Structure formats: structure tokens, C-alpha cells
Amino acid sequence: MTAEIRPIAPAEAVDFLRIVPSYAGTPNWEPEPAAWHAGVGLTSRFGRAAGHDELLAAAAGMSDLDRTRAAFVDGRLVGTSQVLSLEVTVPGAxxxxxxxxxxxxVLPTHRRRGLLRAMMRAMLDDCRRRGEALAGLSAAEGGIYGRYGFGPATYTAxxxxxxxxxxxxxxxGHLELVDVQTASAAWPALHDTVRRTRIGEVSAYPGRWDGGEPRGRQFLLHYDDTGAVDGAxxxxxxxxxxxxxxxTVEVEWLEAVSAGAYTDLWSFLTSLDLTRRVVAAKRPIDEAFRWQLADPRALRITRQSDDLWLRLVDLPAALSNRNYQTYGTLVIEVADPFCPWNEGRxxxxxxxxxxxxxRARAGAAPDxxxxxxxxxxxxxxxxxLGPLAAAGRVQEHTSGALARATAMLTQPQAPRNAIGF
Structure with missing residues (x-):
């Protein structure tokens, strides 16, 4: 077997997309009512395997082909991966x-051959060359990416x-039901405002706000006193x-710049005629709306899962790029066999x-x-860090270091990522 990992050429884009799970029609592993989404669906954006014409259209819209990393075995494309150039909001910075x-x-016929590992190696090396201190992903399976140094950094409910x-x-404020074109035009600026102040949120990738077919969806915009959109x-x-x-009202997406817009949107969605239940997907685990209810028990979590997985590609840059809740100094010893440049104290x-x-000075003992x-x-x-230490994932060598690190790292609100990619 001769394997090669490289970016694809434009002529290879359709073959690339045939393997990508979101085009291949992979079934969702959780049926309703347990699923993270509001209703029944497939992982595929088409609800089935994409047809040839749909693949051609999608291939024509692909960008950053130089950031794809495909696996070829004996000249045949059998594995896919890509890196999007994104931003993520980190604490304080x-x-x-x-x-x-x-x-x-990876095609089922070519799994367990090290192709995913080789593609991950190529992608993280590319991130490092480009100066991206962090890599992130939305994991379809929770048991795959820890071996490559990724950890679940945000959760969704x-x-x-x-x-x-x-x-x-x-x-x-003022609420309006609008068509998909009006909503798609308003979303980018709204999300760009929200994501800059929400820890864990990422920038939108190309095509994220393409409305597509409404398929029974209703689009709601909230306007402030000046006529600007401040919620959707x-x-x-x-x-x-x-x-x-x-x-049942199935809420697929809700964002708001202000507390007033947030309250107005939920007030509207929970008071629609002839409805008696609201189901909301991809929500923060510390949803503020619970605390606006006279009976907080009326809202119950029916599913919670990891969401954004992060990986520190350049450890010192990543730790230097964020702020901390309290002042402190720590010597941290890190094991990182997949990216050995991060290993050490x-x-x-x-x-x-x-x-x-x-780098810690020679001979410095780790906290x-x-x-x-x-x-x-x-x-x-x-x-x-406390539960991680209890699970044996963190070892404290200096008394009080765990409490100091916890005070430095922990945030007042849970980080949240509303956009999967």
C-alpha cells in the first residue's frame, strides 16, 4: 500500500465530497427525542446522500483547497480532512x-491503517506553520480525538x-417574521457582534449563512429602538x-446582543398559540432563561454533550493569548507526545x-x-480542574497550586460555541 497525504486539486473536489460525512448521508446516531437537534434528521445536510448535481454545486463553492488534506492510497482518494481559517474568542483577549x-x-474499506493519524499530523503542522496557536473541531465521536491532544472545551444542552x-x-423592542433572504442578510453582522464577547464562540465559515430551503422554518428578527437588528x-x-x-415549537437558533432582545425573543417563542412545549437545541448549559421563569423546573435538560474540542498547537502562545481571572504564577508540566514541541515544563x-x-528555568519543580x-x-x-484532578487527569505537586490554577482559569459563565463546523 502506497499512501500519500496532500491537498486536493479542483478536479478532485467531487470525489472528496463523496467521502465527507455531511454529504455522504451518514445516519444520526441518536434518534428523537434524545437527539441534540430539535427534531429527527440525518447528519447529511440533504437528509440523504448528496446527488451528483448537488456535489458539483458544492464543489464549485469550495474555497481554501490548499488547506484540505486528503489521503490517497495507490492513487485513489480514500480519506478527507480540511482546516478552516477561523477565530475563537478566548477569556479577556x-x-x-x-x-x-x-x-x-475515511472510507470504511481503508480504516485502521493510520490514515486519520497521518491527516491529523499534516493539519496540525499546517496550523503551526500559519501561526494558529489553537485548533478546534466538532467531534462526531467522543473517543477519537483525545489521542491527538484535543479536549472538550465547551458543552451544549x-x-x-x-x-x-x-x-x-x-x-x-420590535419583532418581525421575515423571509430567509432577509434573515440571511442580518445574521452575519449579528453573530459577529455576539461572538466577540462570548468565550468559546467561533467566527462563521464561508457559506454558513446561506439560507437554503426554509423547510418549514420561520425566521424571526428583533430590532432595537434605532431600527438595528439586535437579535434573531x-x-x-x-x-x-x-x-x-x-x-411543539422547535427552536434551532437564537442569538441576541442585549438582554432585552434575548427576553423578547424567548417571550415570543414561549407564547405562540396552539403550542404547549418548546424544544431548544444547541443551547448553553447555563441558559439564563431558566432564571426568568417563575417555576425553574418547567425547563428541563434532556440532552447535554461536549461541543467544541480544542487543541493547543503552540502551547506558550495559546496560554499567553488569554487573560486570567486572578493574578498568579504556575509551573506546569505538560505531556504531549503528538506535538512534542509542547512537552516539558x-x-x-x-x-x-x-x-x-x-519555558521554565532549568531545575524548576512543577506545581x-x-x-x-x-x-x-x-x-x-x-x-x-478539581474534577479533572479527582479523575487522575491533573497531579498537584505544590500544595495550593490546584486552587490557584482554578481561580486563574475559571470563568463566571460557561463558554459556549453555537456554530458547528
Whole structure:
């Protein structure tokens, strides 16, 4: 077997997309009502394997082919991967460059041959050359990417709300139902404003806001007193023959710049006529709306899962690029066999105004030791070090170091990523 990992040529784009799971029609592994999404669906954006004409259209719209890394065995394309040039918002410092790993797939006939490992090696090396201190991905399976130094850094929830007995709230702005074109035109600027202040959020990739077919979706925009869009939501009210799921509002997307827009949008969605249940997908695990309910038990989490997985490609740059809740100094010993340039002992000096990370002086004793995937999980401040230490993932060598590191890293709100890629 002769294997080669390289970017694809334009003429190879259709063959590339045939392997990508989102075009291949891979079934979703969780059926309703447990699924993270609001309703039944397939992983494929078409609800089935994409046809040839759809593949041709998608291939024509592909960009950054130089960031694809495909696996060829004896000249045949059998594995796919790509890196998107994105940004992710980190604590205190705003957006920083991140390589978004996506479109990862290997033909079933060619698995267990090291092709994924070779493609991951090529992608992370590319991120490092481009100065991207972080890489991120949305994991289809949770057991794959820890071996490459990725850790789950944000979590997402699916919740249900019984709307019977809820009281309407006086609205503070203006709401309009709009068509898909109007919504698609408003979303980019709205998300760009929101993501710059929300830890864990990523920039949109090319084509993210293409509306496509509405398929029963309703598009809702919220306007402030000046007429500017400061909130948006997408929802459906599908017919169901089943009494248990009839009268359901499925909220697929909701973003707001202000607390008033956030409240107005949820007030509208929870007071629609002839409905009695709201199901919301891809929501933050610390959803603020719960605390606006007279009965917080009316909202219950029905699914929670990891969302954005991070990887520190350049460890000292990544730790220096974010701010910390309190001032402190730590010597951290990191194990990172897949990216050995990150291995060793590092001194971190950080606080609310900035940070600096450098190689620890020779002979410096570590305060904490952990591996790369554990550090990535804690990087955005959403995963506390205490449970990681209890699980044996963090070792404390200096008394009080775990508490000091926790105080430095942990954030007041859970990081959130609303865009998968």
C-alpha cells in the first residue's frame, strides 16, 4: 500500500465530497427525542446522500483547497480532512486565530491503517506553520480525538419547556417574521457582534449563512429602538400525529446582543398559540432563561454533550493569548507526545491584564502536571480542574497550586460555541 497525504486539486473536489460525512448521508446516531437537534434528521445536510448535481454545486463553492488534506492510497482518494481559517474568542483577549478541523472521513474499506493519524499530523503542522496557536473541531465521536491532544472545551444542552402556565412578558423592542433572504442578510453582522464577547464562540465559515430551503422554518428578527437588528431566532412548528409531540415549537437558533432582545425573543417563542412545549437545541448549559421563569423546573435538560474540542498547537502562545481571572504564577508540566514541541515544563505568569508563558528555568519543580488534552479541556475556563484532578487527569505537586490554577482559569459563565463546523 502506497499512501500519500496532500491537498486536493479542483478536479478532485467531487470525489472528496463523496467521502465527507455531511454529504455522504451518514445516519444520526441518536434518534428523537434524545437527539441534540430539535427534531429527527440525518447528519447529511440533504437528509440523504448528496446527488451528483448537488456535489458539483458544492464543489464549485469550495474555497481554501490548499488547506484540505486528503489521503490517497495507490492513487485513489480514500480519506478527507480540511482546516478552516477561523477565530475563537478566548477569556479577556477576544478573538484569536484558530484552525477549524472539519470534513474528516475515511472510507470504511481503508480504516485502521493510520490514515486519520497521518491527516491529523499534516493539519496540525499546517496550523503551526500559519501561526494558529489553537485548533478546534466538532467531534462526531467522543473517543477519537483525545489521542491527538484535543479536549472538550465547551458543552451544549438540549432543553424542553412546558409553556402551560407561563405568563407573557412585556416586550422591549420590535419583532418581525421575515423571509430567509432577509434573515440571511442580518445574521452575519449579528453573530459577529455576539461572538466577540462570548468565550468559546467561533467566527462563521464561508457559506454558513446561506439560507437554503426554509423547510418549514420561520425566521424571526428583533430590532432595537434605532431600527438595528439586535437579535434573531429560527424555529419550526411542525405538525405531528403523535399526541406526545403535538404543539411543539422547535427552536434551532437564537442569538441576541442585549438582554432585552434575548427576553423578547424567548417571550415570543414561549407564547405562540396552539403550542404547549418548546424544544431548544444547541443551547448553553447555563441558559439564563431558566432564571426568568417563575417555576425553574418547567425547563428541563434532556440532552447535554461536549461541543467544541480544542487543541493547543503552540502551547506558550495559546496560554499567553488569554487573560486570567486572578493574578498568579504556575509551573506546569505538560505531556504531549503528538506535538512534542509542547512537552516539558512551562512557567505561566498571568492575570486580568494579560499573561506570559515561557519555558521554565532549568531545575524548576512543577506545581501541576497534566497532558495536552486535559489542558485543552480547561483552557477556556469552562471545565474546572478539581474534577479533572479527582479523575487522575491533573497531579498537584505544590500544595495550593490546584486552587490557584482554578481561580486563574475559571470563568463566571460557561463558554459556549453555537456554530458547528
Amino acid at each position: 477576544g478573538p484569536v486565530a484558530m484552525g477549524g478541523v472539519t470534513a474528516v472521513g 438540549r432543553w424542553e419547556l412546558d409553556t402551560r402556565g407561563l405568563h407573557p412578558v412585556d416586550r422591549q 431566532a429560527t424555529y419550526r412548528t411542525p405538525w405531528s400525529p403523535d399526541q406526545a409531540t403535538a404543539g 512551562w512557567q505561566l505568569d498571568g492575570g486580568p491584564q494579560g499573561a506570559h508563558c515561557r 501541576l502536571s497534566l497532558d495536552a488534552s486535559t489542558l485543552a479541556a480547561a483552557y477556556l475556563g469552562g471545565t474546572a
